[in-house]
Amino acid sequence: MAPQKLYVLRLYITGRTPSSERAISNLRRLCEEEFEGEYMMEVVDVLDQPQLAEDEKILATPTLVKLLPPPMRRITGDLSELDKVLLGLDIHASR
Amino acid sequence: MKKETPSAKLIPIEKLPTGIPGLDAITEGGIPKGRTTLVAGTAGSAKTIVAAQFLAAGIEAGHNGVFVTFEESPQDIRANMNGMGWPIFQWEKEGKWAFVDASPQPEESVVTGPFDLGALLARIEGAIKKVHAERVSLDSLGSIFTRFSEAALVRRELFRLAYALKHMNITCMMTAERTHDYGEISRFGVEEIVGDNVLILRNALDGEKRRRTIEALKFRGASHHKGEYPFNVVPGRGVVAVPLSAIELKQRSSNVRITSGNPELDLMCGGGFFCDAIILVTGATGCGKTLITTEFIAGGAKQGERCLLLAFEESRDQLFRNATSWGMDFEQLENEGLVRVVCAYPESMGLEDHLVHIRSVIEEFRPNRVAVDSLSALERVSTLKSYREFVIGLTSFLKQREIGGLFTATTPTLMGGTSVTEAHISTITDTIIMLRYVEMSGEMRRGITVLKMRGSPHEKQIREFSIGGVGMHIGRAFRNVTGILSGYPQHVPAEEITRLNSLFDPDKPEALP
Numbered sequence: 001m002a003p004q005k006l007y008v009l010r011l012y013i014t015g016r017t018p019s020s021e022r023a024i025s026n027l028r029r030l031c032e033e034e035f036e037g038e039y040m041m042e043v044v045d046v047l048d049q050p051q052l053a054e055d056e057k058i059l060a061t062p063t064l065v066k067l068l069p070p071p072m073r074r075i076t077g078d079l080s081e082l083d084k085v086l087l088g089l090d091i092h093a094s095r
Numbered sequence: 096m097k098k099e100t101p102s103a104k105l106i107p108i109e110k111l112p113t114g115i116p117g118l119d120a121i122t123e124g125g126i127p128k129g130r131t132t133l134v135a136g137t138a139g140s141a142k143t144i145v146a147a148q149f150l151a152a153g154i155e156a157g158h159n160g161v162f163v164t165f166e167e168s169p170q171d172i173r174a175n176m177n178g179m180g181w182p183i184f185q186w187e188k189e190g191k192w193a194f195v196d197a198s199p200q201p202e203e204s205v206v207t208g209p210f211d212l213g214a215l216l217a218r219i220e221g222a223i224k225k226v227h228a229e230r231v232s233l234d235s236l237g238s239i240f241t242r243f244s245e246a247a248l249v250r251r252e253l254f255r256l257a258y259a260l261k262h263m264n265i266t267c268m269m270t271a272e273r274t275h276d277y278g279e280i281s282r283f284g285v286e287e288i289v290g291d292n293v294l295i296l297r298n299a300l301d302g303e304k305r306r307r308t309i310e311a312l313k314f315r316g317a318s319h320h321k322g323e324y325p326f327n328v329v330p331g332r333g334v335v336a337v338p339l340s341a342i343e344l345k346q347r348s349s350n351v352r353i354t355s356g357n358p359e360l361d362l363m364c365g366g367g368f369f370c371d372a373i374i375l376v377t378g379a380t381g382c383g384k385t386l387i388t389t390e391f392i393a394g395g396a397k398q399g400e401r402c403l404l405l406a407f408e409e410s411r412d413q414l415f416r417n418a419t420s421w422g423m424d425f426e427q428l429e430n431e432g433l434v435r436v437v438c439a440y441p442e443s444m445g446l447e448d449h450l451v452h453i454r455s456v457i458e459e460f461r462p463n464r465v466a467v468d469s470l471s472a473l474e475r476v477s478t479l480k481s482y483r484e485f486v487i488g489l490t491s492f493l494k495q496r497e498i499g500g501l502f503t504a505t506t507p508t509l510m511g512g513t514s515v516t517e518a519h520i521s522t523i524t525d526t527i528i529m530l531r532y533v534e535m536s537g538e539m540r541r542g543i544t545v546l547k548m549r550g551s552p553h554e555k556q557i558r559e560f561s562i563g564g565v566g567m568h569i570g571r572a573f574r575n576v577t578g579i580l581s582g583y584p585q586h587v588p589a590e591e592i593t594r595l596n597s598l599f600d601p602d603k604p605e606a607l608p
Contacts, residue, residue, distance in 0.1 A: 088207065
């Protein structure tokens with residue numbers, strides 16, 4: 001079996017809006033399909049934890065931050081354009 | 096929206112004094128309170144300084160602030176503020192100042208769908224609540240437009256932000272870029288979103304010098320002075336604006352007399368100059384203007400006054416040597432702290448900077464009298480506008496402090512004539528003394544007259560004077576000479592003068608031939 005990488009992803013949202021819900025469900029689906037269980041996904045609501053957003057210097061939401069594996073990447077938007085998301089996560093879709 | 100009925104009372108928008116020197120006079124009280132004011136300017140026009148100073152002045156007045164930076168990193172801004180003399184580290188520690196760092200991050204961001212700037216808004220609100228801010232500065236909007244290509248989205252979010260700030264009763268300054276000093280208000284049409292109140296900063300080329308100006312372009316529902324006003328960036332103080340037309344003619348007038356340094360001239364002036372007078376001395380080159388200036392300074396120092404000499408034409412050594420040759424020891428007077436001599440090349444800086452420098456010297460030395468030799472040297476290196484502003488700025492500064500000021504100006508022609516300076520400042524001056532060459536019988540003699548002396552009778556005669564080892568000696572009047580001021584002096588025999596005078600004598604009507 002190919003060596004498995006651990007993906008640690010953090011999704012920043014501002015409140016539970018339709019856009020936030022879309023981003024969360026898009027991300028869940030993506031993680032299930034791409035990482036086959038080897039991932040950690042966290043959702044941070046900027047309204048609840050503004051300091052975290054300040055530390056990461058988040059301006060736009062939803063923003064997905066790939067913390068691991070390096071390099072760190074940011075992906076803005078509700079993640080509806082899958083191919084761009086994969087590109088942003090450095091996942092080369094071999095389909 | 097409620098329709099205004101004729102009987103509805105107009106409630107003026109309340110203004111918040113910014114604390115930026117001069118700006119509150121230009122804006123007639125400050126910027127609209129609880130609203131957003133756009134500060135637009137070209138690159139290098141001091142927008143960031145104004146935005147930071149708005150908060151700094153607020154903290155000094157007891158109101159905390161949040162600085163949202165889109166372009167420069169907080170580290171850079173802290174360094175600049177420290178350089179300006181503002182204790183930014185202390186303020187941050189004391190919870191009076193908070194940064195929201197929205198500066199560009201090295202990681203690229205891929206856009207994968209719709210988004211908004213809600214996080215930014217949440218962070219700003221969070222910072223405001225944390226330090227209980229009443230003022231917020233955003234610097235600068237253009238940067239965020241270039242980072243997010245979706246201009247419509249950015250505009251919508253800025254609108255949301257401005258609305259939220261108004262709701263929290265925050266007074267906000269947002270800076271924006273312009274590409275031309277005289278052109279559209281801002282890049283990206285930012286004024287369409289937050290354009291109720293607009294200040295414009297300019298750093299335009301005027302002649303060959305840069306001229307910084309600030310303009311209150313519009314305040315919705317509030318009044319303000321119109322047009323551009325010059326300002327300087329002064330280390331330790333920040334932006335200092337000079338609101339000239341806002342200076343009101345409210346100077347008090349003094350009856351106290353001071354000596355001109357020459358007892359004969361004092362007599363010609365009816366007892367000396369007034370202590371808060373502006374005196375203009377005009378004459379051709381070599382006529383004796385520097386001598387009068389030197390006697391003015393030495394005369395004041397002899398009475399125990401502090402005297403400041405601002406020299407733009409001669410060097411220290413030249414001045415001191417001249418003074419010694421006329422029997423006055425400047426070095427001694429300087430050592431006693433009664434005289435200070437400041438020499439500068441007129442070209443060394445712009446007139447606005449000269450004015451700031453002069454004002455700070457006056458504020459520190461606190462002289463009783465000031466002499467400027469010469470205004471013409473400054474006039475030669477500036478534009479008309481700059482020069483006039485300098486003269487008005489300096490004379491009104493002196494008047495407010497009731498400091499006597501003597502200014503020299505050179506007439507362009509050797510004989511007679513007026514200098515351009517006189518045309519500009521003759522209405523501001525209280526006393527005008529004219530020195531002229533008088534060509535007579537193969538010699539160049541010298542004449543002095545008091546042309547104007549506000550508030551006092553004075554001699555009308557043109558007297559001859561000479562320059563010698565004890566300075567200026569004023570002698571008899573040129574009784575038999577006419578046409579000195581026109582530059583064509585003519586000797587007139589005594590009988591002719593008697594006949595001319597009697598022509599207009601009402602007691603002795605002449606019989607018609």
